[in-house]
Amino acid sequence: MVYTPSLMRKAMGYFNSFDLHLILADGRRLSFEKISQADAFLEDGDFVLDVKAGPVLALKLRRKDGLPFDIEKVDYDFDLPLKNFNRFLVPDCGRYYNRYFTPLLSWGRTISMIGGNHGNPFAAFMDHHDRIVLAIGIVGQLVEMGFTVTSPGRSLRNTLVVDRGRFRFQMNRPAGNFKLGRFTCFEEALFICENSPSWFHALHRYAEAYYQMYGSQFEILEEAFYPTWCSWVPWNSDDLNEAKILENARLAKEIGVRTIILDDGWYGPGCDSASLESNMGDYRPDVRKFPDLSGTAEKIRLLGMKSLLWVAPLAVSPEAECYQQVKGLLMEEKGRTWKSPSGFHDLCPCCPQARQLILDKIPELLAYGFDGLKVDLYNNIGSEPCTAGHNHDCTTTTQGVMRLMKEYWQRLKAIKPDALMESKNNYGNVYSAQFGSMIRGGDSPYDINNNFWNCIYPRAYSPVVHNDYLCWTSAESDHDLAILLIKQITAGVPTLSVDLAGVSESQRTVLKGWLGIYNRYLETFAKGNLEPQSGAMDVWDINGSETAIVSLLHNAKEFNWPAGKTQVLVMNGTDNHNIYTRIPETTAAVQVNLDCYLREVERTRVTLADTGTIHVPSAGLAIFDLRAESGDR
Missing domain, CATH: 3.20.20.70 (Aldolase class I)
Structure with missing residues (x-):
């Protein structure tokens, strides 16, 4: 995954240390405090914790005598200066996290992955540009988990308590009445990120760390x-x-x-x-x-x-x-x-x-x-x-x-x-x-934006993600159906669930046009690198070897031009027809505009310049051919 230099920023050292607490089956509580991103050898009674710094912070717990031991709970505790975060990403499977984007909804609460939420022990906290302030992920076996913000917290009368100026949260594993199990050596690692342009990038980096540790292998079929x-x-x-x-x-x-x-x-x-x-x-x-x-x-x-x-x-x-x-x-x-x-x-x-x-x-x-x-x-x-x-x-x-x-x-x-x-x-x-x-993506009938968030989350770590099945009625305009399809194609593999016998001819034309583009550029959609241009996640790049696809969503008004491509497709899922471009150098191209039915409406030779404007039909597509010898799309 490529990081845009203009969106990167120097790490500010927000994270300092964390405490690790374990409850054993015999009732003992082990505590290792102020663990920082440095090698350490810590002791608590007849237990030793070996800490090794690297791409992740590796943790190994064992008894000094080498005997097995039973762990009931493991708690990671964090204590940081309180900030006005713009957005939270709570630990989740990718189906519910967007309901907790607002930080206030987590104050003094426990959000649990339990009873069917077999999710990821990963959390992220964003600044006002939705860049990462801190992302934390546990690299270990997947179990039920609780994420609790204790400060800001709540009083005995269920009133918010915010006077401490501290941001304290816990990651508790396993949640509920489950117990972790027996170990001779308990091994996990902590992924820590303070420098990423979005939570999507940070989650992708966490997944790479996980795959590096566990050697995950994917079979990818066309x-x-x-x-x-x-x-x-x-x-x-x-x-x-x-x-x-x-x-x-x-x-x-x-x-x-x-x-x-x-x-x-x-x-x-x-x-x-x-x-x-x-x-x-x-x-x-x-x-x-x-x-x-x-x-x-x-x-x-x-x-x-x-x-x-x-x-x-x-x-x-x-x-x-x-x-x-x-x-x-x-x-x-x-x-x-x-x-x-x-x-x-x-x-x-x-x-x-x-x-x-x-x-x-x-x-x-x-x-x-x-x-x-x-x-x-x-x-x-x-x-x-x-x-x-x-x-x-x-x-x-x-x-x-x-x-x-x-x-x-x-x-x-x-x-x-x-x-x-x-x-x-x-x-x-x-x-x-x-x-x-x-x-x-989890069930999201007639809710395309919820479906989008459900799909984008696993796209950070899974090579193939299917949208939940798109459904609509005759109340949907052809223009809006095209917008729905642009969001689907951006998020993953397009899927449908309607009685096609009842779909109008004009809507069939919209479907055939957009699925035709998807099939034509299947190699780019399947093998291209997907990433947002910023934390706002309203502009997405799908970068193939020679072709780049840019998707504009919601109310996006500008985008960064993909570098080094011979062909660029711009899918306009917004209501804006005129889009600003940021491009390093003036570039000549042949531009073909297509409407929501993917019918050609305009073909021109254009000169693309930084902070210039291009015209792309709303709910339509523009194809830019940068090969001087060709005017064909």
Whole structure:
């Protein structure tokens, strides 16, 4: 990731030190105070903490006698001068963090990653230009976590207390009633950043540190970047059937979609069904909807398209035929079988026998002939440790989900090496993102900006991110539909979930135009380096080897011209037609302007100059060819 020199600033030394506290299973509390970014050898009783400075601050805790020990909790405590921060980034999976951008919402509160938020132990605090004042990330195993701001805090009467002038926060692992586990040597590292132009850059650097320590490997398939249509939004799952899927598959192919997802409800009543009974967990086709599910998959394949089949590996409805067989492997909380608000139970991810049962189901699912699976609902899970009598080989639920994701991906690829698999925000973190083909942003129907934040977050650490499925009605103008697509294409792989049979011809033209541009420049979108031009995150660069794509969003009025490219595309997702450019030297180019339908409306030779203005149609696209010998776009 390239840093713009004009946006960099010298580190001001805001961070000084932190305290590390551990609670052991025997009740002892270990404390190591004033740990700075320097090598140190600290002792507390019969324990020693070895601190090594480097790209991250490495921490190793062991007993002097080398014997194993049990840790219940680890707390990182920070005490800093209080500042007027502009924005917070709290630890999260990427689905909820934008709700806490306002610092005041964190004062005196605990924000927890627990009960389905299998997120990243990373926090960032921004100045008035949304540049990093301080970013902190724990490089270690992923577990439940609490983030607590104790100052500014709250009194016993729940009144804000701000008179101390200190900013004190804690990162507590694991959160809730979970315990960390047994160690002979406890190893973690602390990522510390005080110099980054945005939280996106800092999160990317944290992910690089994590991958360096844990050796993460990603399989990147071109098919993972294909525009996708999903069956989830257009109909209640009770109304799902083969005819609707195939009609939409044919229409989707015409506009540039290349993958079809058959979502929840193919096996019977889905989560949105009016029926109070469900057979979730059996995962056999509902023959009233799909008389020949393998035939459905084959018909999609003959269209030249990929297909994914929805499954929720942990979920078991009490009415499912398999319930009696698996009930001894279900999660319990405080002695009672856990049940989600949606009415299903969960197999325990911390139980090796339950995980094996889940893995054994994969060949049956793949036998229907789909190209892969959409794996869902690892986030619909309890927030307490499982108290069931079956075996447990993980001490926290997040640890169990992470192990299941790894094993599921390995088994899937062993059976079908070219298989695709979609996971989701809630469980697609810096560790588990490698166990799948793509991460999808969390559900955001009819909320394109929330979807944007959900997707941009994992884009900092995952090579393939799918938007949550775009949906709209006839109330959307063609111009605004193009704006929605620009935001989608910027954030990740474009996805749709509407009944395409009901879409107007003019909107089909918009869809075909923008998906056509995406497919034409797929190599740049897939392999290009994505980063914001500033902390405002209203201008984004996607830099390929020869082509750069600039996306202007919200109310952006200017951008920095990408250097060293022969072709530059400017997607205008704003209402401004005239855009200021910052360019190091005067440059000649052929400019082709396209409207929201991606129809050419103007072709001119232009001279680009610093602080000059270019005309780009709102909701449209400008293509600049900087090769003097060519006027073709």
